Amino acid sequence: MPVVKAVTCPVCGSLCDDIELTVENNNIVKVKNGCAMCESKFLGYNSEHRVLRPLIRKNGKLIETSFEEAIRNAAKILTEANYPILYGWSSTSCEAIRVGLELAEEVGGVIDNTAVVCHGPSLLSVQEVGIPSCTLGQIRHRADLIIYWGSNPWSAHPRHIERYTTYAEGRFEKSAWKGYLNKIKALLAKKKIESSIRRLFLKKKPTVHESISKEPPETLSRKGRKFIVVDVRKTKTAEMADYFIQVEPNKDYELLQALRALVRDEEIDVDKVAGVPIECLEEVVDVMVNCSFGALFFGLGLTMSKGKLRNIDTALSLIKDLNMRTKFVLMPMRGHFNVTGANTVFTWQTGYPYAVDFSLGYPRYNPGETTVVDILLRRESDAALVIASDPVANFPTKTVEHLVKNPLIVIDPHMNVTSHMADVVIPSAFVGIEAEGTAYRMDHVPLPLKKIVEPPNGIHSDEEILRRILAEVRKIKNKNEEEA
Amino acid sequence: MITLYPLKEFKHPIIAESINPEFFQGKSIQEIGSLKIWEGNKERKLRELFKIEEDKADNPTITIHGNIGKVRKIGKKMEKGEITIYGNVGMHLGEEMKGGKITVHGNADSWVGSMMKGGTIEIHGDAGDYLGAPYRGSNEGMHGGKIIVHGNVRSEAGAHMRKGIIKIYGNASQFAGFRMRGGTIYIQKDAEERVGACMSDGKIVICGFLKSVLPTFTIEGIKKKVKIEEDEKAVGPFYLFRGDLTEKGEGKLYVSKEKNPHLSYYEKFL
Secondary structure, rough: EEEEEOOOOOOOOOOOOOOEEEOOOOOOEEEEEEHHHHHHHHHHHHOOOOOOEEEEEOOEEEEEEEHHHHHHHHHHHHOOOOOOOOEEEOOHHHHHHHHHHHHHHHHHEEEEEHHHHHOOOHOOOOOOHHHOOOOOHHHHHHOEEEEEEEOHHHHOOOOHHHHHHHHHHHHOOOOOOHHHHHHHHHHHHHHHHHHHHHHHHOOOOOOOOOOOOOOOOEEEEEEEOEEEEEEEOHHHHHHHOOOOEEOOOOOOHHHHHHHHHOOOOOOOOEEEEEEEHHHHHHHHHHHHHHOOOEEEEEOHHHHOOOHHHHHHHHHHHHHHHHHHOOEEEEEEEOOEOOOOHHHHHHHHHHHHOOOOEOOOOOOOOOOOOOOHHHHOOOOOOEEEEEEOOOHHHOOOHHHHHHHHOOOOEEEEEEOHHHHHOOOOEEEOOEEEOOEEEEEEEEOOOOOOOOOOOOOOOOOEEEEHHHHHHHHHHHHHHHHHHHHH | OOEEEEEEOOOOOOOOOOOOOOHHHOHHHHHHHOEEEEEOOOOEEEEHEEEEEOOOOOOOOOEEEEOOOEEEEEOOOOOOOOEEEEEEEOOOOOOOOOEEEEOOOOOOOOOOOOOOOOEEEEOOOOOOOOOOOOOOOOOOOOOOOEEEEOOOOOOOOOOOOOEEEEEEEOOOOOOOOOEEEEEEEEEEOOOOOOOOOOOOOEEEOOOOOOOOOOOOOOEEEEEEEEEEEOOOOEEEEEEEEEEOOOOOOOOOEEEEEOHHHHHHHHHHHO
């Protein structure tokens, strides 16, 4: 059976490119090297939820139609609209996104990607403060301090720690994997001892985890890679860390500011910040300042908690302060496999990373005004095109109410919740499985997505579908101009 | 004097940079009606969206009656004259304004007086986020002028402010005076946390309740009175905090002593 090597996995922002797939009769039968999410995508993409024919809504019901008819309908909806929105983009290829931007300009709409509901605040802060960053390869080989803040890579980016950070075998920094195994063994032994003690003295109540962080362990001062996690709850990643700081919910800003003050050798009047004693923070700052290459990864725990972009603002400022004393970098943990690509393509085409408004004929950008969620909330749009996303399932209810009230076009391989509410559904091929393209890893490294198997008959790639809609839109506009 | 009445309830955003006393002055009603305005992605004429009435008095004044919550950028770069709005108004009111006066008898949306350099804006209702703050990515906040809000304001009022005064007679949401570098913000009622975050200079006065002061502020003393404007003083006593220590640290934060007994903890450092 043919084995395809070095396949890029189109699931999360880590974009692992060492996957090996076994293909039999145009079917993927075995996945090697992938995590659970990767395996599930490659083996289960062709499920019963797949749409194989374009659908349009007639008399309130979605009925099958021809590809050409669906394209004509989609183009008509977009051309007639006064303020259409084009949303999604983070789970498709850069090539498709480029055509999407052209389409948005042609129809005078607002184009936005899923960064609006995840790392949009990070992008806003980067524009104000700047970002000291690097590639994941550099972190793998050189970083001796890894901090995850408000993110749980063990569950959301399962191979991140193993491939790029603490447990990766770097050229100058060794993997901390053995240390972790010893820790697990010790923890298991501790649990056994505790349970036997409990059995001996039955009346003793089981101990409850303290909400306030304990003193940093001595292991934090040892040589080699160190691993710190800051989160509101003890996640699986936090259990693996050398030190876990439990921050009070919505107090990240205060904690980061306190760390900044300590890095700058300023005195703090209070004893505790965000539930963490100042002494603990002083020790953490010691570790940060004394490392030779530190990396801070942050997730939605920081971008979407109270303070949003200002949390990232202060995190970036902390890295700026740390760089006066040592080498430190920062990186957002991007979710969708090509959300970084969406931001990159948006930026080199229009100058802005997301929420670009073409209604005046030139690109304008003002998150809060031109972001899709806000537009829907203010009920301003009158048509929508959703590609490679499912906003009905994850947007606030009030925005969804307005989204489904107006004509809605969905381009997606699956029949998702948004497709069920749509007026035109155009099925597409899976990019990275049935269509090739380019995607950007979270550190802005472009990687090729491979075509492994042929798509079902009559199914086109996102890029092809968008090109056809664009051509049809231009045809309608030319006709209208001639008539005028 | 020109009076405008919206002809319908707007659905799409209206970009109305042309509603500006200077553009209207010296023009006939026909010419004013032909001024360009954007509705969504369609270019329209002012008369297609507004009923325009003219009063013979030759002063550069515009009065708008009706809710125009979707109409943005009214009075952009305005240098003189007056705009009075009876109803709610949309975003970017008086953006980069240099002189004149705007009065709103209703609520205003976000970015009121964004990057303002002079003149006065008075809102008799509430104001949205980013009062007087610059556009995304810029750190050139308010450079002068005066904004008075009689209701509440949402977050980041006076962000990146350099000069001028903002008076809020209601409550302010979080991050008031964020990265402020000069000027005065006066909040008569309560303020949410993170006031003055990353401020490097300037003055913030809070007469109501403030849940907590950022850990990067340090207490300097207790003051009986604080000067707000030339002939206006707020009577205290006030705790005076200096910060933000993570920046230059020369900003002054005055918090009412009477309304904030929980801050008496800081008195031991005096």
